[in-house]
Amino acid sequence: MSITAITADGRGSSVPDPEFRQILADVTAWVEGPGEAWAERIEADGVVPDALWDELVDRGFLALAAPRDLGGRGLSFVQWMGLMEVFSRSHASVRMIVHVVNGTWRAMNPFADDRQREQFVKPAVAGKLTVAFTLTEPGNGTGADITSTVRRDGDMYLLTGRKHLITFGVRCDYWLLFARLAGSIGKEGTVALLVDRETPGVVVEDTSQTMGVHGTDHATLRFEDAPVPVDQRLGEEGEGLAVALGGFLTPSRISVAMSCVGLAQRAQQLAVAYATRRVTFGKPLASRQAIAFQLAENEADIEAAKALTLTAARAWQDGEASAPALSSMAKLTAVDMLTRVTDKALQVHGGIGYWKSMPIERVYRDARAQRFEEGTNEIQKTVIARDLLRRAAALDLEP
Known part of the structure; x- marks a missing residue:
């Protein structure tokens, strides 16, 4: 990967840590406050209103990952993953909007000429065009x-x-x-x-x-x-497939993996809160070993997937050849983790968790979509196996 390509993909930029921490605090406050209100409205009406898109644009949330010369905030990819982790605790449609808009420019920009960059790429980053x-x-x-x-x-x-x-x-x-x-x-x-x-x-x-x-x-x-x-x-x-796959698919798979981490954290948060306040036979659920062990397994599962996802993110940010395979490993691992975590989180709630009045019901339902986004598990395994066998052949390994 050349330095020019890395710059075009926005991998050469970052913001100082104090600035990033303030952005992270702003995003977290929005997700836990206005974001929850939007989630309730979306579930009630079944649509994402234009007003939500406008709010995300006004807050600069759709231009966080792009470099400054395109009108973005200039976060590094690893910094952006820290924000995706938080956005993914919100409604799935909110996560989808910020994920797609903060990523589509990566496919366009390396191949755009100056006119196309002004006509399409920069307006897309600014939220004036949806691509x-x-x-x-x-x-x-x-x-x-x-x-x-x-x-x-x-x-x-x-x-x-x-x-x-x-x-x-x-x-x-x-x-x-x-x-x-x-x-x-x-x-x-x-x-x-x-x-x-x-x-x-x-x-x-x-x-x-x-x-x-x-x-x-x-x-x-x-x-x-x-x-x-x-x-x-x-x-x-x-060059069509180079546009589609080269600058977009690898970082997008990593972003989906981090989305799984964030959504799993939300499921765990709901399970812990419910287990702490729910009392049966005079004791909170959390005091029962069977429940506590499920929560412990969830916590370990989440942290393991997060660590692999960050490894893949750093590899892509640094232009390493291992990034595509690592992105598939991260996505495969994170989506399987999310399946296990949300299932246990719903089980902790018991039968009441199956009702739409409980937030865990939406989280459980939304989690299933991640198994298809940016390729099924079977596709990820194909990518990983191809890379593994290619490296083995290059080393001429004997059995």
Whole structure:
């Protein structure tokens, strides 16, 4: 990884520790105060109102991770993970907004020219544009096998294909969309395009009715010869997957891992509070060894996942070759940890934890979504095994 690439990804910046601690205190106060009020409203109404987006923009929460030359706050990646840990204790849709907006610029910026940086990247960092990452398709995976195609017609690409499970795909201003040149195969034919939400030839289906993460919109998209200006292509033809995966996927997986840590901390907080105040047969639940041991196991589980996630974060921040595999290890470990912690936390509550009147019910429901975000556990294992076997082959290890 070159120094230029690291700078473009925002890995070369940080803020002084006193400034970071103040930001952390501000974020924590918001999550525990106004954030909880927003969570109740989202669960009641089923939508994230524009007023919440506006508040997040006004507080600067959507520009924390980007470097200062893009209009961001200039936090290092490890510092940003400290804030993601806190944001993830809030409502899942709040976490989703700050995670996506504070990360999408990483995919765009290294490949943007000066005009694109002014027109798209900086407004996205400022919260003036919402850009939806648009890779996943219904009939195949999310890599070199994408089937959405473009064909050149003068200064336009004509886009045809389908995308689904696109977060913010309904309310966005642009889709950061990945397709391939018609007739091409493999990654060499892929392109990355910024597609205007109002482009003709596009059908948007709102598919936001999910088990958890209420309020976040999701879309299925259909394109039929939809015209996209060639000058809205990021990078060169053949660099589409590099845009999608290079500067975005690795840090995003680490961020999701830290999201699991934060949500698990919230589940543990609720379980400890309930076990302390709930009295059965004259004793608080927390005094019973069976309950205390579950809480102890949760605490150890959370700290172990957090340590691995921070190791991956430092590796990516330093441009180490091990970062992609470590990001998958962190995500795999953290999501499995979250499953165990939320299950025990709900069990501590007993039957009452299953009721929507209890905060743990939402946490338990939202936790399940993390198993899919930025790749399933099976994908993470594939990445880890590929790296492990590649290193073994390089060393020519004998059995």
